[in-house]
Amino acid sequence: MAESHRLPTTARVAAAPELLNSPRALRQLTASWRAAGEVVGLVPTMGSLHAGHLSLVGAAQSECDRVVVSIFINPLQFGVEEDYLDYPRQFEADLELLSEMGVDACYRPEVRTMYPDGFATRVVVEAGSELWEAERRPGHFTGVATVVTKLLAATGLCRAYFGEKDAQQAVLVAQLVRDLDLGATISVCPTVREPDGLALSSRNVLLSASGRRAARCLAASLIEASRRFDSGIISGPELAQAASEVIGAEPLASLDYAGVVDPADFQPLAQATGGSRVLVAAQIEGVHLIDTALLGSPPRLSG
């Protein structure tokens, strides 16, 4: 396993996590932990776990007494023409990884448990609902907000861990937790990357070898935007253009968007600063890939 993939070390005894498949079971277990004074950590995932997810688990284990990892491929956040059916699934391998890490519980509800017949409620976050991923994937963030509300409501008071790669999602989750008084504490953990800079994503396995090579252009575009910023260019549109040109130069990539934004609200910036966020998204072989970094903190290549 490459250096960047080394798993967080843990002193916990490796054992299979307790498997939970209903909100009630999750609520009862976490309530018993809290009643014993323990801090509960939640790592929401869609499975196909990679070192990015495992770094979230490691962060949760370092800050919490108990850690639940949820595995649920949420149909509500996929558009009708998106890859819900093709999304990678590998539950046995996931469970083995969670066992190795000594995760306490794995919450894996069925779709019919989460969305039974007659399900009729949506959580809608209106801020930023026309920007970037929200614009490109209508309904996506409503699906995310709805499932995250369900997961946090069933877990109860906890710390919850999200990856910086999905930065717009993390900001949305922080907003709904605040707005709905869910009481969770949201932690956003750094993106884990391949040696050539590619951000880890469960979707990467859907790429061919040549698509995988082409996918390097996303991280490269973030590096180029940061390089231009370091050379004195502060125009947001100009920096975004520089990023989009790197992706545009890759024959297998089709640019979805590139932007330089305020990291708090994702509004495009006319003038960038060191803390501004660069966002890029592209299709490669029909696979939707996104990446992001703060200007001044570009991806580092280790390969």
Add this chain to the structure above:
Amino acid sequence: MAESHRLPTTARVAAAPELLNSPRALRQLTASWRAAGEVVGLVPTMGSLHAGHLSLVGAAQSECDRVVVSIFINPLQFGVEEDYLDYPRQFEADLELLSEMGVDACYRPEVRTMYPDGFATRVVVEAGSELWEAERRPGHFTGVATVVTKLLAATGLCRAYFGEKDAQQAVLVAQLVRDLDLGATISVCPTVREPDGLALSSRNVLLSASGRRAARCLAASLIEASRRFDSGIISGPELAQAASEVIGAEPLASLDYAGVVDPADFQPLAQATGGSRVLVAAQIEGVHLIDTALLGSPPRLSG
């Protein structure tokens, strides 16, 4: 106090409830109760407490170890032309009633605490969103769903009490609690009425003496629909028409709607049965009044 207004008796020691004004304070207090093995009851109100609210408190006290009453006039559930500013407010009197009943805590957040600048999340229940109160008051139930989600999320695992008068609201709340895995148990308690049948409502104090007399037509319309049903009429539209004619005969009343519906989903029924629900709503002197009863269980007059 009239017979129908007699307060539930309680063996609890009368003492001022603990006052809470933030979700965090509410969460901490209820968590400490649950950690001690106590069952928590929540009675959400908009204040101006009357015997209807107090019957909810009594039900909560009979089933729970600890009871919180929330008092929050929720601007989000009032339309721009509705009576948010005119809605009755009498916090000191409310607090005295809660003290007399030995309520453990009163949650009374400020509007800016519930909806700070930048608040951007809505809970939308799509089922029944075009029916009756939902049709008459666009956005009303989204406001209700959003504030109830916040109250239940901050309270944590609890039993929550709602009045049958707002039957459509109670069904909506049960739906969102189920859909969002909020884990609360919803209890719906019978409507408390004046001796002449008028359902208690905080808005009743907004009526003049003649408006107050006119308001008897709502309960009378429910009684008439039940009487016709008992006489063998089972056509839903015909029974609804009978109710609407009673209200139409009152010069001060302006009918909003009358319907005979399935009590589970509020869809109009072609043919009624003993468990069908009659709904009526009318304006009297600009005051929005609603009432409801099951066919076969009409309001009883005690005066």
